[in-house]
Amino acid sequence: MKTYTLQGVVSIKYRLRLKTGLHIGGAKENFEIGGVDNPVIKLPLEIKFGDDWSIPKDAPYIPGSSLKGKIRSLMEWFIREPKGVNGTVQTSVEFMTEKAKDNTRKLGAPCDCGTCSVCKLFGVSDVRTLREFLEKDKKEYLPGPPRAEFSDAYPTPESLEMLKETLGEGIFTEVKYENRINRITGAVEQGGLRNQERVPAGVEFEGEITLDLYSKEDTELLKKLLTGLRLLENSYLGGSGSRGYGKVEFSKITITLRGRDYFEKGSPEEELFKGTLSELDENRTSEVLEKLENLLEEQW
Secondary structure, eight states, X not given: OOOOOOOEEEEEEEEEEESSOBOOBOXXXXXXXXXXXXXXXXXXXXXXXXXXXXEOTTOBOBOHHXXXXXXXXXXXXXXXXXXXXXXXXXXXXXXXXXXXXXXXXXXXXXXXXXXSHHHHHHOOOOHXXXXXXXXXXXXXXXXXXXXXXXXXXXXXXXXXXXXXXXXXXXXXOEEEEEOOBOTTTOSBOTTOOEEEEEBOTTOEEEEEEEEEEOSGGGGHHHHHHHHHHHHHHHSOOSSXXXXXXXXXXXXXXXXXXXXXXXXXXXXXXXXXXXXXXGGOOHXXXXXXXXXXXXXXXXXX
């Protein structure tokens, strides 16, 4: 049976720029005549970062759960890998659809094969998978703890200042009105007018994704995670993506390693890459992985 000892943590700090308006829904506390039908999620309290700056109450943010869920879903549709003990090469969606046919899994459920990079990155919540590995004496297939962690992303100081100058003090969003059209008459249907609150295009958010490393093989998961970021850029984040909402791009990325000395002795992080996601082509990604493996070579 495998043993898992944390050897290091890869940090991916990023800036995410909105190319179109973003809507990630939040709770509607009050029902007001003429109010917003679909508000975005906002901070309930001011967040202070030392004495230098703070993020005010009611500023929008991107929950880490929204980013994680979207990236995981996209990877499950895209990545083809050996699944489960049998090792059939297929996507996570194909694997889980087969499980749903014999009523052992819910149709559309997240992957729980336990062996693919998606399961290792994001974890397996269905204990039946773990039990099956133990019952079949296949302990070597146990995926171990989830490796990826996603923090909430907050608007940058520059974006907060831009919103203040263009929209006014304490205003961080826009309201977009939409209609429902009758397919036959081409006219707006009665009661079809609705509005959605959005974070305007051009706003940037800062966040961090961390990747825990327990073995040498885990370094390859960084490459898979970067694939997930590219898939997100090609898709959308939040709601109403088919109507043009939520197009995003990673404007800045910094990848660093926090080795055992970082936690035991307070040593500085080792920088692996700094630039844009588009600059991380196959050759550059290979260089990052090689540097990462060399830095951890003595620990494996």
